[in-house]
Amino acid sequence: MNAGRWPIYVGMAAIVQLLTACSNEPATSNGAVPSAQLQNGAAPIADGKLILAFGDSLYAGYGVAQNESFPYRLEQALRAKGLAAQVHNAGVSGETSLGGMQRLAFTLDGLPRKPDLLLIDLGGNDMLRGLQPEESEKNLRAILDELKRRQIPVLLTGMRAAPNMGAEYGAKFNAIYPRLAKDYDLSLYPFFLDGVIGDAKLMQADSIHPNPAGVNVIVGKITPIVMKSLG
Template identity: 85%
Template sequence: MGAMAIVQLLTACSGEPAANNSAAPTAEVRNAAAPMADGKLVLAFGDSLYAGYGVAQNESFPFRLEQALKAKGLAVQVRNAGVSGETSLGGMQRLAFTLDGLPRKPDLLLLDLGGNDMLRGLPPEDSEKNLRAILDQLRQRQIPVLLTGMMAAPNMGKDYGAKFDAIYPRLAKDYGLPLYPFFLDGVIGNPRLMQADSIHPNPAGVNIIVGKIAPVVTGLLKKS
């Protein structure tokens, strides 16, 4: 993966408004139908990469993930709690409100935060502190988590990159969590899978991501 591709990836979390995503919720969790009483409930909690930046909501990662899981025979609903521009601090501040607004406790929460922190040059120590606070809340509520990781842009420097990139593996180890190391693995840098801005995945790119992550989510849900 080239340096420019990683820089572009991290800009994806910057929160610049997309035309069809300008009303991204700060607390509301999107998806129309209430979850099935005897089915699984998954919450995708993160930034623009979960929110569906630049694509229709029925082309977003949470929507397509739900379709893929149902195709595997799972009774499941994936709720979209992604917010463009979200930082780890913002996520920490809205987590309880978001969870309390659900009809019941999720069977699994997918967590994707930290890219905006890096983009803004915030200290990795602060990002990790906020993510730990989020994971502490989820542990207290006994909500299983799949952590999807991020990478630091090369222009942040080797020292910053080493500190930032170590956050997600360390959290996964300390909290005993499954880790999907890089959300846009296999997509970033491929113009056929990216939107015209070369930053966000297009629907085809979303499908590639879902194809990689769905088996992981399936395995976790079958254990819950």
Template identity: 70%
Template structure:
């Protein structure tokens, strides 16, 4: 399948030492806050029986988990709201883990799927960014992602990939190998791809947290606005 959107290069990046420090800090998320927004979402959910809602599993790292923002400002939460606004009856489960690598994701994927009330109608797979930031071998990252896609294919679970691009300070050789992973996976497995999760927000202080790695609530809104229509389309195309 053709890529859904053309990727953009990261216009800026933090130094490698800062990245490593931040990766260590990403091992835990701030406590979730429950306010009027989360109550409203609960009320919207209650209008449609759970059995009639399409179940989406957001399986990724801190960009999915909502590092640095309240849980009712995280990408999965905002995605659910955006899809409902489009008229889709959905429930989005947040299975993001801060600091997660593709190896960690592979180790917990089957367990996560088994813990759901039923087979998901769509899995959003967004892993690989921490592999890149740690300089792990792209060949191993691709192998892990392929193994996860094989698991999902064997279970007949539709998938949409959200990709990542290598930071410029990783070097041209590394970037060439890493950046080729997601288009190759989308082609080989016939799954839709949003090439760069941080497209439109990276490098813009209006949309990024002070660490220059994670989006702030405004950035999450920008990302959600770009991805939600593609998720809705993927749900419609799923068997």
């Protein structure tokens, strides 16, 4: 969407504090969500598709009920289309690309088996903290290298820089996800909050996280791409 339609952000310090302190999920010492929470409360599907949603608060479900989170609603949407699937929620609120890189192997090794698809949503907190895009890209490449080594297919859900980060920063940051998708031959959903951010009916009061209606919009857009990625 056009960045000019983004809402006016509150002070950057307040945003960073919100995203880094708002975790609803207790974490292990490695920063990963405990395995019991990865199950979405459902029994494992032996002959179905296993999907891992690996990211930050946008995946974790900050501000919404567990059954209103993106991974849960995605699982329900896939099942409604006849696809036996289980979507494990490995989102951690406040997560940066560095944190994701550090907990990736731990998270993967804690799964019952190798995922059929891994969705990645990382980098938004890097941007809000003003971290250098080059460092974010370096961390994301390390994640993708490990997933390539393990032969795990990836769907990359991208993020866009907030307008108040400036044009130069925005150009560098926004180029990360298309470049990674090209270099690693990945499926790409360019902007996770596309069609949602800037619409008060679809966003929580913080103007950063989608509400349940917003989650439904995102799921509706991403579900066909997930199904195509699963073949």
